[in-house]
Amino acid sequence: MNMITSPALNRNSDPELQEQPTVAELQQRFREQANALVAFALDPREKGTKEEKTFKAFESELIPMVFGLGRTLVTLFLTAAEERVAQMTPERMRKAGRLFRKLEAKGRNLESWFGLVRYWRTYMGEDAEEDRRGFHPLDIALGLTKDRIGMLLLSICVRLATKLSFSQARSTAQWFLPTVPSTEVIEKATLGFGRFTEEWFEQRPAPDGDGDVLVILIDSKGVPTATIRELKKRRGKRRKAKVPKSPRHRGRNQRARWTRKRRKKGDKSKNAKMATLVVMYTLKRQGRYLVGPINRWVYGSFAPKKHAFIIARREANKRGFTPTSGKQVQLLTDGDPDLEVYGKTHFPEATHTLDVIHVVEKLWEASACIHPEGSESREQWVELQKQRLYGGQVNAIIGELVRHWGDTPKTGPGNKGKRERLEEIFTYLKKRTTMMNYDVLLDQDLEISTGQIEGAVKYVLGLRCDHGGMRWIRERAEAVLQLRCIDINGDWESFVDYIHDSAQRQAMEQGHSVRIQQEDPDALPEITEEAA
Numbered sequence: 385m386n387m388i389t390s391p392a393l394n395r396n397s398d399p400e401l402q403e404q405p406t407v408a409e410l411q412q413r414f415r416e417q418a419n420a421l422v423a424f425a426l427d428p429r430e431k432g433t434k435e436e437k438t439f440k441a442f443e444s445e446l447i448p449m450v451f452g453l454g455r456t457l458v459t460l461f462l463t464a465a466e467e468r469v470a471q472m473t474p475e476r477m478r479k480a481g482r483l484f485r486k487l488e489a490k491g492r493n494l495e496s497w498f499g500l501v502r503y504w505r506t507y508m509g510e511d512a513e514e515d516r517r518g519f520h521p522l523d524i525a526l527g528l529t530k531d532r533i534g535m536l537l538l539s540i541c542v543r544l545a546t547k548l549s550f551s552q553a554r555s556t557a558q559w560f561l562p563t564v565p566s567t568e569v570i571e572k573a574t575l576g577f578g579r580f581t582e583e584w585f586e587q588r589p590a591p592d593g594d595g596d597v598l599v600i601l602i603d604s605k606g607v608p609t610a611t612i613r614e615l616k617k618r619r620g621k622r623r624k625a626k627v628p629k630s631p632r633h634r635g636r637n638q639r640a641r642w643t644r645k646r647r648k649k650g651d652k653s654k655n656a657k658m659a660t661l662v663v664m665y666t667l668k669r670q671g672r673y674l675v676g677p678i679n680r681w682v683y684g685s686f687a688p689k690k691h692a693f694i695i696a697r698r699e700a701n702k703r704g705f706t707p708t709s710g711k712q713v714q715l716l717t718d719g720d721p722d723l724e725v726y727g728k729t730h731f732p733e734a735t736h737t738l739d740v741i742h743v744v745e746k747l748w749e750a751s752a753c754i755h756p757e758g759s760e761s762r763e764q765w766v767e768l769q770k771q772r773l774y775g776g777q778v779n780a781i782i783g784e785l786v787r788h789w790g791d792t793p794k795t796g797p798g799n800k801g802k803r804e805r806l807e808e809i810f811t812y813l814k815k816r817t818t819m820m821n822y823d824v825l826l827d828q829d830l831e832i833s834t835g836q837i838e839g840a841v842k843y844v845l846g847l848r849c850d851h852g853g854m855r856w857i858r859e860r861a862e863a864v865l866q867l868r869c870i871d872i873n874g875d876w877e878s879f880v881d882y883i884h885d886s887a888q889r890q891a892m893e894q895g896h897s898v899r900i901q902q903e904d905p906d907a908l909p910e911i912t913e914e915a916a
Contacts, residue, residue: 454498572901578863595666601837606656776823
């Protein structure tokens with residue numbers, strides 16, 4: 385339910401107007417409303433009663449009155465602007481090689497922050513027999529789009545959609561605002577905002593006041609995506625309900641038609657598609673310590689993993705950490721072979737580090753092949769290997785594992801599996817010994833774990849995109865993910881200003897109508913080495 389419950393909230397005479405009000409009429413309306421507000425504040429009591437109105441009741445009645453005053457001011461602003469723009473617009477004009485002539489102003493409804501308003505605007509129609517397209521000078525001057533929704537209202541709904549589901553974003557906005565776009569409009573606007581994210585990240589300037597060491601953490605996570613069968617079912621025509629207007633009977637019909645077989649053990653229902661996240665920040669040297677993080681930045685995409693490294697390289701170069709700069713760069717991953725390969729390719733100068741927590745998990749896995757489950761000897765063995773690990777004795781750990789592998793008989797109950805697991809673990813460690821110099825890293829006060837990227841994966845991606853019942857299309861999830869990153873980075877207002885003042889206005893000034901909303905999402909970013 386809307387938090388603002390007064391019936392007067394949604395009552396606005398403007399959308400019902402058939403003629404354009406004058407500036408003088410709107411000024412008079414404002415004075416009347418303002419005087420009514422003052423009188424209400426001085427004595428909000430009902431006529432004929434002496435009982436004081438509670439503060440809760442006063443606020444509940446005041447809110448819709450203030451919104452009504454806001455709608456009047458918005459209408460006044462639009463009307464005054466239209467008068468100025470119309471006076472400066474010639475009867476005929478040529479724009480981009482096309483001839484236009486001034487036509488009669490017509491009314492239009494606009495959803496503003498304060499509610500629905502109606503205003504009038506002059507139209508410049510193309511002076512041609514065919515293809516009579518035109519534009520509204522007021523729209524260009526004020527940055528109004530074909531969406532019929534103010535940018536402030538639209539952006540706050542999209543911003544909520546980066547944190548909540550589209551329906552929850554709408555219901556949350558309804559608690560505080562008199563009119564809110566539909567769930568469908570919010571979803572389309574999210575896709576529309578999403579088409580600007582790639583160019584926004586590319587032109588985003590480097591932060592000021594960076595530290596001395598750049599730390600880059602990269603990891604991947606899958607989110608549930610719709611299968612071809614699910615998409616076909618979703619997009620197909622819905623069957624008629626056996627009992628009209630009875631959702632519970634429609635559910636019974638669906639269960640009766642359910643032919644899907646029960647999943648076998650090990651089968652995955654998530655149909656996960658991977659997104660790769662980048663967390664980047666700097667550390668500043670103070671004596672023997674590195675303090676930070678400074679200018680923390682998050683980026684995520686469903687494009688192939690290589691794309692994340694190209695973007696990370698571009699951002700590192702922006703911040704002055706080029707391959708030839710001589711500055712220290714540290715890259716941390718979780719042992720994913722793909723991440724290792726791309727890391728060496730795009731950051732050859734970096735210190736490559738394997739997350740120590742993943743190594744400890746491998747040691748616990750190996751301990752199960754050597755000591756009984758839950759035994760004190762198992763814990764003591766792991767603690768000994770951890771001391772060696774942090775002390776830079778990785779080869780000693782590998783030698784220990786190889787010895788136990790050799791001492792484990794080839795035959796006997798469970799021995800084959802133990803030997804395979806031990807061999808897999810010491811082979812894993814052998815290939816990554818250069819990434820496990822934790823004693824040197826600790827001495828330099830550098831990072832040895834990927835806790836920040838693990839947290840980012842859960843917060844940035846999991847919290848919004850990985851819930852029970854969710855089924856995403858990657859291109860749609862891409863828009864939500866990248867917009868969420870922009871918000872988390874603290875760049876939301878700058879991003880909206882970029883859309884409004886740069887990309888959108890440039891198209892308008894060329895005589896093109898601009899709509900933020902779009903039905904279909906853009907394709908995933910293409911992998912181009914030029915991005916680096």
